[in-house]
Amino acid sequence: MIIDLQKFVASERRHWADLESLLDKLENDPGFKLSLDQLKHFHYLYERTSADLAKITTFASEPQTRRYLESLVARAYGEIHETRETPHRLAPVHWFVNTFPQTFRRHLRVFWLSVGITIVGSLFGAGAIAFDPGAKSVIMPFSHLQGDPSERVSREERTADDRLSGVKGTFSTTLMTHNTQVSILTLALGMTWGIGTIIMLFYNGVILGAVAADYLLAGQTKFLVGWLLPHGSFEIPAILIAGQAGLILGGALIGWGGRTSLGTRLRQVSRDLVTLMLGVAGLLIWAGFVEAFLSQYHEPIIPYWAKISFGAVELGLLALFLARSGRKPAQDAELGMRNEERN
Amino acid sequence: MRRIKTNTLLIKTPEGIVFSLLLAGPVTRFLAWALDLACIGALSSAVGTLLGLLGLISFDLARAIIVLACFIIQIGYGIVMEWFWRGQTIGKRLLRLRVMDAQGLRLQFSQIVIRNLLRFVDLLPAFYLVGGVACLISRRAQRLGDFAANTIVVRNPKVKEPDxxxxxxxxxxxxxxxxxxxxxxxxxxxxxxxxxxxxxxxxxxxxxxxxxxxxxxxxxxxxxxxxxxxxxxxxxxxxxxxxxxxxxxxxxxxxxxxxxxxxxxxx
Structure with a gap:
């Protein structure tokens, strides 16, 4: 049987137009909400158009009308069957204080894995410098780190004028953008089943360990800590969290022991990845400011104890924030009860 | 049985209705990206010129804000456009492409962010080589970013009622x-x-x-x-x-x- 296409189109056209106008409203105005009656009508129109599509596919095979109906059904399908919550307003403070630390804690084991990989890299870098100082140019291909640490320290401590004068702002934003790019790449390399992320974390660890060993062996511990801690207390955790995000992505791709499909696993972690990366960007903005405006100044301009104390306070506050912020009282009570049971 | 790669994705609704989506190929997507790149360049240069006026107050401040603004435009262009235009950027709009959820559902903000951040890997080593190869191999013409975000890019040719x-x-x-x-x-x-x-x-x-x-x-x-x-x-x-x-x-x-x-x- 072939349906009378003209009659069919003439009788159904108004329903399609109704559905199309409702879809236009929903798509163009994210704040638009349907009332219960409108919602029922929308559902009715969706089902009617779906039935029309089925009819036309079976009994007419007229491609243009079918494509038109397919596009309507596809758009309406997305609206009807979507169950994930869509936030209607931005709440940056709530997100920062609650969502970000909660997400971080939800994947804490992955964060420790990220820390572990970096530590292994650091030990490797430190060992390489300790046993073969000639490897410095290979491990740290940065010109300002090639010289003797003691010479650098004495040169920097002799400098009375502000060498970053007039370029502090540019230096700061360059650091922020560069570090953010590295973090994004660390996350994105999670698509290599996490191998790329592991390499990035390991390599970061190698450089960090090599620099630390170089300065420690030269007896410049105080300078090293005063130089790295103020910005490193935010920058290093930021890269570690980016690594955490990359490893979560890699884990979702591999899907150990789970029965969910790949699509579902990726869907489950997508919001967490975005949360972690936005948090990383926030941490790196602060680190960029500190590195340009504080870290590059040493004694006698800023005493080492002041820089080290500042860095230690920052690190403590960050640790406290990530560990405690956004914790619900119920969670605390539950945790307390568990501890009592254990005791 | 081996599934044959086609340029159409069929989605079956719980009501038993099947509809098809026309997948965009790597060449069309590359052209859309080239157009977007031109838009990013034009926007960055316009913003740079405008913010350059801040140089009258402080040269360092002006340069710092320009560096930051260009970075934000580069990263945020795709995210903002795709969010406000429901899966379309200027390039995609001109070539009638649209990013969609792979299951045909509504596109989520997190999906848009992920597919845009993972562009960093798709771009490697140059000119979207990784993304292009992934797109050619993938059954649903997805680059790695699309794969992680569970999105597809579809082509919507102009639909006319039959005359x-x-x-x-x-x-x-x-x-x-x-x-x-x-x-x-x-x-x-x-x-x-x-x-x-x-x-x-x-x-x-x-x-x-x-x-x-x-x-x-x-x-x-x-x-x-x-x-x-x-x-x-x-x-x-x-x-x-x-x-x-x-x-x-x-x-x-x-x-x-x-x-x-x-x-x-x-x-």
Missing amino acids: LDQLLAGKFNSLRQYPHLSARLRQRVSPTEARVALQALLRRDELDALARVELFEEIAGHFRSLVEFPPEANEGITEEQYVRNVVDILFRSQWPNRQEKPEAAPA
Whole structure:
């Protein structure tokens, strides 16, 4: 049987137009909400158009009308069957204080894995410098780190004028953008089943360990800590969290022991990845400011104890924030009860 | 069984309705990206010029803000455009492409952010080589970013309603004088055969003259083999007109108002 296409189109056209106008409203105005009656009508129109599509596919095979109906059904399908919550307003403070630390804690084991990989890299870098100082140019291909640490320290401590004068702002934003790019790449390399992320974390660890060993062996511990801690207390955790995000992505791709499909696993972690990366960007903005405006100044301009104390306070506050912020009282009570049971 | 890669994604709804989405290929997507790149360049240069005025206050401040603004434009362009235009950027809009959820659901903000952040890997080592290869291999033409975000890029060609009025109305149809044979024709012709005939008529002007005659001869011959009308029904009409009459019978069950009482001679 072939349906009378003209009659069919003439009788159904108004329903399609109704559905199309409702879809236009929903798509163009994210704040638009349907009332219960409108919602029922929308559902009715969706089902009617779906039935029309089925009819036309079976009994007419007229491609243009079918494509038109397919596009309507596809758009309406997305609206009807979507169950994930869509936030209607931005709440940056709530997100920062609650969502970000909660997400971080939800994947804490992955964060420790990220820390572990970096530590292994650091030990490797430190060992390489300790046993073969000639490897410095290979491990740290940065010109300002090639010289003797003691010479650098004495040169920097002799400098009375502000060498970053007039370029502090540019230096700061360059650091922020560069570090953010590295973090994004660390996350994105999670698509290599996490191998790329592991390499990035390991390599970061190698450089960090090599620099630390170089300065420690030269007896410049105080300078090293005063130089790295103020910005490193935010920058290093930021890269570690980016690594955490990359490893979560890699884990979702591999899907150990789970029965969910790949699509579902990726869907489950997508919001967490975005949360972690936005948090990383926030941490790196602060680190960029500190590195340009504080870290590059040493004694006698800023005493080492002041820089080290500042860095230690920052690190403590960050640790406290990530560990405690956004914790619900119920969670605390539950945790307390568990501890009592254990005791 | 090995699944064959096509440019169409079929989605089956819980109601049992199947609809198809036309997937965009790597070349179209690359062109859209080139257009977007031009937009990013133009926007960055405009913002740079405007913010350069801050140099009157402080050169360092102006340069710092320009570096930051260009970075934000570079990263945020795709995210903001795709969020506000529901899966489209300027390049995608011009080439009628749209990012969609792979299951046909509404696109989420997190999906947009992930597919845009993972561009960093797709770009490697240069000119989207990783992304392009992934797109060619993937069954749903996804680059790595799409894969992680569970998104696809579809092509939405302009959808027009069929102009059947212009095609079918207003002509005398000699085959309608034989209602029993017309009914038999409607019964024997499959929807696919009917579609072939309709498409041949809709696209008749795109054909070469010789090809057009041969095609309609073949289609008419096929319909004649299914139902044979008396010779007087075919008298004086071309093969193309015969197919037009058949399509009129297949797609319109009733006489149009103007032809309710046919008296005129065959067209």
